[in-house]
Amino acid sequence: MTNSRKAAVGHYHGHDHHDHDASDCRHPPGLTRNESLVWDVLNDNVDPLKAYEILDELKERGVRAPMTVYRALEGLEEKGIVHKLEGLNSYVLCKHAGPHDVQVFLVCETCASATEVEIEGVEAALRPVIRRAAFQLKTARLEARGLCAGCANPAPQP
Numbered sequence: 001m002t003n004s005r006k007a008a009v010g011h012y013h014g015h016d017h018h019d020h021d022a023s024d025c026r027h028p029p030g031l032t033r034n035e036s037l038v039w040d041v042l043n044d045n046v047d048p049l050k051a052y053e054i055l056d057e058l059k060e061r062g063v064r065a066p067m068t069v070y071r072a073l074e075g076l077e078e079k080g081i082v083h084k085l086e087g088l089n090s091y092v093l094c095k096h097a098g099p100h101d102v103q104v105f106l107v108c109e110t111c112a113s114a115t116e117v118e119i120e121g122v123e124a125a126l127r128p129v130i131r132r133a134a135f136q137l138k139t140a141r142l143e144a145r146g147l148c149a150g151c152a153n154p155a156p157q158p
Helices: 033-043 051-061 066-078 120-132
Strands: 082-085 090-093 102-108 114-117 140-146
Touching (some): 033 066, 033 082, 033 090, 051 066, 051 090, 066 082, 082 102, 082 140, 090 114, 102 120
Antiparallel strands (some): 082 090, 102 114
């Protein structure tokens, strides 16, 4: 078991979490067996996970080789289903329903939680700069670091 908190309610479906039975959980279409296994682990965790944390959770399902996890993560990234948080060297499921080039995350420096947010102005400001530079954008990922609400205002201890 990793240090990450397990998802307490619902599962990822390309939209916000909601209550339902785990058997309702469906993988995105077109995943390989190993991509599905990795997706399951990420879907069941609230916090971002490192590749070796994913591997630890998959050992009971017969996955022993780190390269198996890294290849599955690479495939999930290429499909736009998973994002790598470079600052944490961890992975999270994408919360958007469709592919997007610009990703923005709020990363807590205390608890290592990461929340993907949509800020239309970031992409709108970036596009003209990219055009002027004749640059072909593959992806842009902004990781804003600070404190989440829970860490910035911790509950008083009894």
